[in-house]
Amino acid sequence: MSKVEVIVLNQEDAKIAEAYGADRLELVSAISEGGLTPSFGAIKSVVNSVNIPVMVMIRPHSYSFVYQKEEWEMMKKDIKAARELGAAGIVFGALTEEKLVDFELLAMVVEEAKGLSITFHRAIDESNPQEIYQSLCGSPYKIDQVLTSGGKPTVMKGLDMLCNLMKESVQSTENPVIMPGSGLDQNNIQFIHQTLQAKEYHFGSGVRIEGDFRQSINGRILQKIKDIIVS
Template identity: 50%
Template sequence: MIIEMIVQDEVEAMQAEAYGANRLELVSAISEGGLTPSYGTIKRVLKSTHLPVQIMIRPHSNGFVYRDFDWEVMKEDISIIKELGGTGIVFGALNSDGSIDEQLLEKVIKHASGLDITFHRAFDEVTSQQEAYKTLTQYKYEIKRILTSGGKASCADATKELKWLVEQSRLTGGPAILPGSGLSPENIATVHQQVDAKEYHFGSGVRLEKSFHHGFSEDAIKQIRRTLEGTN
């Protein structure tokens, strides 16, 4: 069972590792939904942890439809991540009709060759998750997983949708499903029982006072770990 946790800097990365995370998602500007972190932050986080770090590639928070100059910025960011020894990125892009932007996705895959790619919650804004999953399955050797809340604000409200996606992943060998958004010690047992994913993504639900302004709650993480290990 993989527990992925959002971190914003090296202190949080070290704390998350110490408390039992298996993988990290590094972002900046969490209030904007998560943007690409700075060069300095990436460098220091990569040096501070032994865990896999998925680094957000998102130049702005104005939706997920990108222009050519957005791609040029993302290309530079990906190059820097590779130079710094990064091993993973988190990325997602859509067309104006709510479908996956395959043209840009293929550019990212080519430029990020060798990196582990997570398709992020842009997936929750597609017109059809069923069609979007079929599209992303074509890139299953490059895109390892999809971070999603099943198209709703919280995973707890989308267990049927997430279960369908998990089943599709198993049937097709497509990208794994990484449920994320609204997960906490209080609901993870119910969500896992109904969804049965192999990895889960946690944000404010594992923090003190459930706020990104505070550090992680060791008790919350231990409770989640016990719950997930006890249901397998």
């Protein structure tokens, strides 16, 4: 049975998403910038309002996925806060200037996030997703999920790469789960699920009224999507 993760911005989103079948939430702020670290208050209110896992975005800025050493101290505090406030995990991704995984920073993040689930986010799509994924699989740092659109703007456009990634992911139970995300909606999820048979899918504007993050989550659409991927 496949799972649905839904992007939420606040407590109201979280309650609706849970009520209509979401299995996990990704809490972010500044969605217009691709999602940044939410405030402590937002984390606390969302975590306390639902019973399903809440993943917290750890991303201090939106202008790249390259981070300076001094930014680590900020991220460290955010990870600590996410844990103390009851989050199930974090969502993180970092690359070097050469668009390879920043394993030096990732090592510190994994150490700080011990006991939390970790998703490596769509920073993977800024480079060669297959090479990045293979490097994550071969590293000593435990990543649970990899959120990707297959190196393209949307999952539909990245299906070929995603098929390759799915084949890689099932080679070992230790490999991170591939979680397709970007551009998923009620109209394409049946075809995408038939093609990929992924264990998890990540939804954003596709479960919103009029596909707009300024509007609330549409429970009817979320329920329809859930019915499709569990049938």
